[in-house]
Amino acid sequence: MKVAIASDHTALPMKAELIEEMIELGIEYEDLGAYTDERVHYPDYALEVSKKVADGEVDRGILICGTGIGMSIMANKVKGIRCAHVQDAFSAKFTRLHNDSNVLALGQRVLGHGLAREIARVWLETEYEGGRHAIRVQKIADYENSN
Ligand code: RB5
Secondary structure, rough: EEEEEOOHHHHHHHHHHHHHHHHHHEEEEEOOOOOOOOOOOOOHHHHEEEEEEEEHOOOOEEEEEEEOOHHHHHOOOOOOOEEEEOHHHHHHHEEEEOOOOOOEEOOOOOHHHHHHHHHHHHHHHHHOOOHHHHHHHHHHHHEEEEE
């Protein structure tokens, strides 16, 4: 699996933690910035990661900003993206099992780094269940494709 990861200027420390987690898990990653704490705009980073996921260049994406909310709003505007803004490990597991989420959004100002790493690990390691959930995920895609 290959993962694209990005944060805005507020979330560089958490991005570094999650990169460390991916290295420990043996997951290939692409760090798309930000690289310094100079002010940037989170929608630019959310778009870059989400387009790579939607285009199939990477399998999944991880986005971090102050709250995780701005990143998730932008990511979910990209066709094919199912971005989950997650703050606990239970939701991380079930958004993979049931929603087949392909982008994870986290908040540097909300979560401790230990919890963020646990959330990311669970999210990265959990496979989509499919089955009855496929009908529901397909309904999302159908709506997206009709617009
Ligand atoms: C940046 O100040 C902040 O708005 C951003 O990191 C994020 O929290 C937006 O949702």
